[in-house]
Amino acid sequence: MGEIADRYSRRAGAFERKVAAVRPEQWENQSPCERWTARDVVDHVVGMHAHLLQPVSRKLEPSDDPLVAFQEARAAVEQVLDDPVLALTEADTPMGPLTTENNIDQVISDDLVLHGWDLARATGQDETMDPIDVELLWASTAAIPPELMEKFRTPGAFGEGIEVFGPEVKVPADASLQDRLLGMIGRQP
Template structure:
């Protein structure tokens, strides 16, 4: 495996553990994402995994229902993406993305894989789990978060109903780096 596939696996493992820890009565809990509950957060991650397959004319394969088995639904989507990452030809295939031309593995790394970090925090926060993000992930994401273009904060800029990042939440400059990252990502770490 390469560094991107390894990073994806670590992030997917962490997200999967968060899903597994959600209790049956917590799926309707409000998440930090204004319009989403805990189940919606997982649905978004699964949908983004599906988006990574579209350039190959593929769709998510058969999976358990998100309503009945969120963990099984995520595991199925994960397997579909890992099949792309595990195929050297597909992983290296270039495609047009909203961020320009990227290989499939670069696109997965920047979107589906990175999404699991912040949305893992959302899921943890919604369900009362430990919401600490790995400090190495925070440090890795910090430079890019500081350079988020304003266009990425405009609802619908990439299509109807698509919101990439919410408005920045101001966080004190002396706050922990995780809190400052979350603020840049449109989350209130103190809510």
Template sequence: MSDIATRYRTRADIFAAKIAAVEPGRWSDPSPCEEWTARDVVGHIIDMHAVMLRPLGRSLSPAPSVAQDPLAAFTAARADVEALLDDPATAERKVETPTGNVSVEQHIDQVVSADMVLHGWDLSRATGQDDTIDPAEVEAMWPHVQYIPDEMRIPGAFGPGVVVLGPEVEVPDDAPLQHRLLGLFGRDPNWSA
């Protein structure tokens, strides 16, 4: 199994555990993502799994909707992406993406896999769970997030209705690294509903 596949599985395990820990009455709670509820955060992650399949002419397998069963919906979407990663010929296949021509596994790693880390924080924050991001993840993301291109913060730059990142949130230089990371991603580390 490649490092990318292992990393994806680790992140998916953590995200699935966060979904499983949401108390039933909290799915409509607001999240740090403007206009999204906790359920919408999970729905976005499932939608991004579908985006990983699209360049291959595939779509998500039939599954319960996120409205019916968020965990089952995520588990099914996850299985579809893991099938891509488990087939070396597919994982290494080059596909055209908004950021250029990359392998399927690189696309997964750069988009939906990394998305689960940040949106895992959103889901945790929305539903009152421990929102600590693995410090190794924070350390690994830190060098890259400092060079986010301005177009990533422009609503609609990657298509109608697509918002990749919000404006940077100012965080003190001496704040914990996780807080500084979240600020660069357009999150207020002290957000509360």
């Protein structure tokens, strides 16, 4: 496994543990994402997996069980990352041409960390993100040019119903890096 595959696997494992810990009565809990429940968070993550698997002709079978749906999505992505031909297949993305592995790394792997926080918040789990992931996500998010950040904050800029980041939430200057990251992407830490 390479660095991208290792990072995805580690993050997917953390996300899966959060999904597995959700009690049945918590699936309809409100998440920090205004229009999403805890179930919607997992559905979004699985849907993004399915979307990023399309360029390499992989499809996911739907499942009503959020844990099973995520496990199947994870297995499909890990198979792609383990196949050098599929991992290096290029596809057009909103960020320009990217290999499948880079697209997975920049989109769904990062989503696992951020939406893992959403799921934890919605279901009363530990909200602490891995400090290494926080540093990586802070660096990449802080480096987004202002005009692109504006696009990320504009609902529908990447397609109907798609909102990447919400309006920035101001946090104290001495807030933790995790809280500053969450505020930057529009979450209330």
